[in-house]
Amino acid sequence: MKILVANNAGFCFGVKRAVEKAYDQLNNKDGKNTYTYGDLIHNPQVVSDLEGKGIKSIKKIENLTKNDRIIIRTHGISEKIYNNLKEKKIELIDMTCPFVKRVQKIVNGYYKKGYCIIIIGDKNHPEVIGVNGWCNDSAFVVKSVDDAKILPHLNKACVVAQTTITQEMWDDILDILNKKVDELISFNTICDATHKRQKSAEELSKEVDIMIVIGGKNSSNTQKLKKICESNCKNTIQIESAGEIDINTFRDVDIVGITAGASTPDYLIEEVIKKIMGTRKEDSNE
Ligand code: SF4
Structure with a gap:
């Protein structure tokens, strides 16, 4: 394995x-x-x-x-x-x-210039709550194409992204916003770290028999990694630590892929690798 x-x-x-x-x-x-x-x-x-x-x-x-x-x-x-x-x-x-400070500054600056603010993201996520707090909580927060479709017509607006959303979500929603807003200024504030994790997870999940995503159940970027991996590898599981691994899962598996959210320390990844290796002692690790 x-x-x-x-x-x-x-x-x-x-x-x-x-x-x-x-x-x-x-x-x-x-x-x-x-x-x-x-x-x-x-x-x-x-x-x-x-x-x-x-x-x-x-x-x-x-x-x-x-x-x-x-x-x-x-x-x-x-x-x-x-x-x-x-x-x-x-x-x-x-x-x-x-990177989040930059989003707060953009929002604050354009709010003061009289622009409506649109945040593409989850209204309950602490980053979005914080960013919205730099435009007096006045932002329209949209997290789907359907949300964007029901926005009112706007004269001028500035749109930013929660740093952990996917590029696909940004592109799809921006398409709608371009039709809804006369003057739209957009800042794609998706964080590069997020993008790189998503890209690597996507590539790896195409090559493996099982994909393990390590990260907090309450972590938005971990949830997105899981979703991306699931689209290529039906056998994707999310865990917070090695303790949740069921060794039977690896009985007939040749290649295991591992990714981890941006809040997962290296020692948790290493513990998971050790636990899986322990299930098949004769196998190698790369
Ligand atoms: S994912 Fe990490 S680097 Fe990117 S904005 Fe969030 S905290 Fe910063």
Whole structure:
């Protein structure tokens, strides 16, 4: 049995930077409490490890004091929350991914110039909630061609993408928007890391008998990887850790493909490989 890992799998630049910064804080002995605003990344194993070491995830900032510091995760926050934290003089460690910051700046700039804002993405995703918070929560958020079709006619609008959507979703929805908006300014803000992971997963899933997607069940980019892999390999499973692997699954399998969402640390990928190798000791790993 061969195990092939996708060329681009696991931690992306933004997540790596945020996780390293959070672990750095464990050496900070200034007596302040450190929190993350929401789960730092969409990976329950990393979140619970940080909690065990004293960095808790919180959803509300009301009770924070000057003795606290807060880490802003890669998804970013709204302008209102940002200003609230500043007013309360809470120390901020802003780990908003620079690619997400760029989207926030575009939205804020065009909103101030009088453009309607359209975000292609999931209205419940924290990144989209944060970005919408830079245009006073006024954006139209669309996540399907059907959503786009029921938008009102607009004179001028600026459209951006949630960084983790697929290129196909962007193209399909943009087609409709071009017919609905007189003056449409578009910024394809899909992150390159996302695109590369999706492309590698797509290619690999065409070559294998079973495809394993490792990542948090609540991770949007992991869900999309799963969907892409399923379209080429019906035998696709998603897991969060090696513990979920059923060794019987690999009995008659020749080639196993592995990919992992942008919030999946390398050690979880390695544990999965070890577990699969343990099921067929005579086989090789690539
Ligand atoms: S997926 Fe892209 S935008 Fe999101 S955190 Fe990673 S590098 Fe940043």
